[in-house]
Amino acid sequence: MPKLADPRLSNRHRFITAVTGGGKTQAIKNLVKNAKRAVFWDPDNDHKCKHFNDKQTFLAALKTVMAKGGRIGWNGDDDEAHFEWFMMCMWAALDCTKILEIIVEEAADVGLKQTMPKWTGKMWRRSRKYGGILTVGTQRVQEVPKTFITQAAExxxxxxxxxxxxYIKRQTGLEPAKMGALDPLNFYKVVKDSFEKVTFKYIG
Known part of the structure; x- marks a missing residue:
């Protein structure tokens, strides 16, 4: 159980989607580049951080991140059971005095159902008041829980x-023609009922 809670903390969860080559990972890199504490579910090693595929060494590194800051990633087994373990670790690490960015690459590959398993659901619904900011990305938007879209702040x-x-129009109101006309690295940022076109820089 996280140690401290602050109900005043706002929901800052993000959901990001684009076809392969559309710039999803680049968007994520831009959005979390200044995070003091960041932990990545990163099976393909897309992000610059210290990667781990052993649970014990990952947990030791997570403690260091929470104490001192830093960026680490999990690139071990990427099935649903390991993802739930990962989310359980994130939940246990949270402390509202220390903002923790949790980044999930290609969420569709995990095999989540529309009803999220225990720890994934807790993290998405409750982590904001414990200092957690989730950023979830996928190419295949219809293969992840709809809650990722409907309850994201951005x-x-x-x-x-x-x-x-x-499908996306039904969830966000964004017109299909706008999605089809985008170039790589260009996105529509949706916040409640507002739509803003943004362009991200390429980060190697």
């Missing part, structure tokens, strides 16, 4: 396939 919509455009 949604970033990049280039989308035709069969996903109408």
């Amino acid at each position: 949604i970033y919509i990049g280039i989308q396939r035709a069969n996903d455009q109408h």
